[in-house]
Amino acid sequence: xxxxxxxxxxxxxxxxxxxxxxxxxxxVAHNELVASTPAAGETLTELPDRFSITTNEDLLVVxxxxxxxLQIQDAAGxxxxxxxxxxxxxxxxxxxxxxxxxxxxxxxxAVSEDGHSVDGAIPFTWAPSGxxxxxxxxxxxxxxxxxxxxxxxxxxxxxxxTREPSAPPATASGIDASTVLWIGGALLLAGIAIAIAxxxxxxxRELRTSRSTRRRDV
Numbered sequence: 001x002x003x004x005x006x007x008x009x010x011x012x013x014x015x016x017x018x019x020x021x022x023x024x025x026x027x028v029a030h031n032e033l034v035a036s037t038p039a040a041g042e043t044l045t046e047l048p049d050r051f052s053i054t055t056n057e058d059l060l061v062v063x064x065x066x067x068x069x070l071q072i073q074d075a076a077g078x079x080x081x082x083x084x085x086x087x088x089x090x091x092x093x094x095x096x097x098x099x100x101x102x103x104x105x106x107x108x109x110a111v112s113e114d115g116h117s118v119d120g121a122i123p124f125t126w127a128p129s130g131x132x133x134x135x136x137x138x139x140x141x142x143x144x145x146x147x148x149x150x151x152x153x154x155x156x157x158x159x160x161x162t163r164e165p166s167a168p169p170a171t172a173s174g175i176d177a178s179t180v181l182w183i184g185g186a187l188l189l190a191g192i193a194i195a196i197a198x199x200x201x202x203x204x205r206e207l208r209t210s211r212s213t214r215r216r217d218v
Contacts, residue, residue, distance in 0.1 A: 031055035031112040052093035078137030097135040122163035
């Protein structure tokens with residue numbers, strides 16, 4: 001066998017091995033979303049029985065698989081529903097539950113037939129035409145069979161009360177203590193000034209004259 005024939009034989013063998021793998025890969029591709037309830041951008045006026053997503057191929061359901069989820073989240077970040085999903089062929093669904101009217105997003109994750117996870121986000125608007133009881137939201141994504149963590153209520157902030165300045169203590173007569181102390185200090189200073197003036201004042205001339213006259217008469 002020549003070198004050329006050996007090379008051609010090697011190429012043929014390689015092609016025979018690779019070709020089936022290529023066909024298998026093409027046949028088993030990731031699932032693609034083809035329909036959903038609600039549809040992307042849809043405005044719901046009535047609550048459906050279930051929320052759902054449908055792909056182009058059957059989803060891969062394996063006992064114990066944790067790759068399936070269908071979550072409803074509002075604009076504030078709260079979640080709705082019980083976290084339980086049902087898979088039937090190409091469709092995954094969950095009981096429908098919503099809170100107050102507004103903007104929502106349906107977050108989904110599933111396992112393709114090839115074993116790989118696929119996911120997506122579907123925005124929609126909730127605008128009920130009549131009065132509908134709003135479901136309670138949870139702060140974290142709900143887990144099937146477990147109690148949900150309720151969304152904490154907003155804490156009302158209250159401005160601190162303004163304290164009025166305390167008035168100085170008053171005496172029994174209605175005059176405050178500072179006024180009494182001021183008057184007492186003024187009287188004390190006045191008394192000291194009078195005492196100093198009396199001590200430094202010269203003797204009275206009339207008193208001297210009277211004493212001298214008495215001595216002469218004697």
